[in-house]
Amino acid sequence: MSLPTSFPDRMPWGFVSALSLTQLVSYGSIFYAFALFIEPMGQELGWSKSALTAAYSLALASSALSAFPVGRLIDRGHGRAVMTGGSVLAAVLLAFWSRIESYPVFVLIWIGLGISMSAVFYEPGFAVLARRLGARLARRGITVMTLVGGFASTVFIPLTHLLIDAFGWRGALLGLAAFNLGICALFHAIAIPPLARPKPGIAPTGAPSAAGNPRHLLRNPSFWCFVATSIAQGMISTGIPLHLIPLLIERGFSLDAAVAAFTVIGPAQVAARLAMAVGERSVSIWTLGILTMLFSVLAFALLPFIPPGSWLIAVFAALYGASNGMVTIVRALLPPELFGRENYGAIQGMIAMPVRIAMATTPFAFGALWAWWGSYGIVLAVLLALALCSLACFMLNLAFARRVRT
Template sequence: MSRPDRMPWGFVAALSVTQLVSYGTLFYAFALLIEPMERDLGWSKSALTAAYSLALVSSAFFAVPVGRLIDRGYGRAVMTGGSVLAAILLAFWSQVGDYALFLLIWIGLGASMSAVLYEPGFAVLALRLGFQARRGITVMTLIGGFASTVFIPLTHVLIEAYGWRGSLLLLAALNLVICAALHVVSIPKAAARPARRSEPEPSAARSDPRRVLSKPSFWCFVAMSVFQGFISTGLPIHLIPLLAERGFSLESAVIAYSVIGPAQVAARFATGFGERALSLRAIGVVTMAMSTLGFGLLPFIPAGSWLLIVFALLYGASNGMLTIVRALLPQELFGREDYGAIQGMIAMPVRLAQSAAPFAFGAIWAWWGSYQAVTILCFVMALGSFIAFVLNLVVAKDS
């Protein structure tokens, strides 16, 4: 970057496009591939979704080493390698007929996710952009937020035209031709440290990411992230049946669900480009308050009420703002050094919680006999995330 005050928009746009494709092919396409695979191979939905959960567990264990490699300047190799690995494994998946091999492929795809999704992308952006990272990350999440909008219909069209095996080969090609190529071209071979505003050189002690493990504020931030990650992964799968059980029509449930995505995008835009209005810490408090308010409201919304849209707006906006808070606030709380490794340390328990959430929500529904307990759990976790975040700010201020 020749001028520290000039945003390298080409670099930001390239990484944003790779997020769109990576999330679309590795995260969203799976939902459309379940039914044709079940029909063709005879594997149950639970067996297929178990492989996806295994990938989230795998990605959790690769998160910290990937972050450390990015901190050391290997972002280009990490993200390019992750995209190449994704392409190879998607191609193998297209030929799979053995369930044990299918599980191994998804363990590998978990490693690929840890190298190409938001956390590594945030780390590469933060290393290159420094204090300009807020706008870069906002653009990345805005473009990445359209992954489901683009790839759910695209994957459906591909399956209809080429079958699930042919579709996977085409999705593999996208990872190679778009993602790997853009990572090679756009990410510097050894990412240079951004220009800093009269910051002292970090001491050797500060360069160790394990220093945050002794900070209560770190564990409060992790608790908040785990609670929100559990909700954001478990609830979308169960939201429509939850609303149907409460007496809402399918049309009302679908309309409410469709509001969540635009609310996320609008909130990310407002968060990223409204930095002069609110600090990141204040935005975090608002984010947790909106989540708590939404889940506090949900049990009291009668069937057919327009208040369901209010819940969807609160939930979607909170999710959208949380992405940026989780990306940027760790720098403010724990320093810019070792940002990638610290993000990996936060991502590890979050991914483990996300891998368990869909099954946990289903088990709670089966045990309770209704979604009432799930609704209560979401409120308790949203309230817990609010308390943990406020405590995080208090102890961070005192430390």
């Protein structure tokens, strides 16, 4: 495996800004915009919401299966080809989607978009950043990337809504395809360095324990603790967007109050990431991780006891939003400390595989639990259990790390 032989002394802001912008566009146009196409597509084509969302779930599954090979390619220096190719693939598939008439073809398009997700979302972006910046600057670069990417829904949900109003859903998809081709593919091709080969006589560097194939981590209990933490937090972050508003309405909140609470989550997410950026030199990643998991536990321990109309619902939303904003950065920065800096992309892919599969099943599972129990009471219990599980597994990881150091 080839590694860069030197890292920049100063932050290359052009490179970081370009990758951050592409994250905003990729997440906004592929991940968040989908919800706005469900209604017009259902009306024109007669497809049910469950059929449409099933294709989306299959995309998350295909993304999970392709995460590891994508990470290996980035570790071998092919980050430019992977991310540029992923954006071109997204653009082509969005254009095909705009002409869709057949449901099986629609499913195939979304399976392909899942592969594109694995090549352009946070995990490959983190791997490319870490490879380019090195350990000293990677934390700041990743924080900036997630800070900018956190505005994806804020920008692209209203933008996609305007495009659908102006050009119809098929025309809007062509517009999103143009964003992926004209911004993401172009910036990936220009900003990401080409394949770097080691100079003669210079051996690759990195943690010896992580050298070679990273599958040896499958025998490491610390790895599975980290995966369990990531799965629990991933399920929470996928289930809440779809179920929070009906959950609050069922508990007696008005629609306006539920929507207002939901809107607090985004700013809290961004504020937490800003705080992490400001305090990056004074707070360890372990401390940030503990705070992340604690905020999640506090949020879901508080939620069942909030009476309708209480201002405490904003406290819940702020705690959950802060936790959700911080966990992305913790998941990016902690693996090198736990498992070494070699094979960063492949390790992120190994973690992403089970996480994305769990995320793909969560919306349906929460809905099934609601139907079985007859209310969201059981879902609230599961959310708290997931938060507690993430905290417990994170603390186990901390114990493993201290044992290794001593």
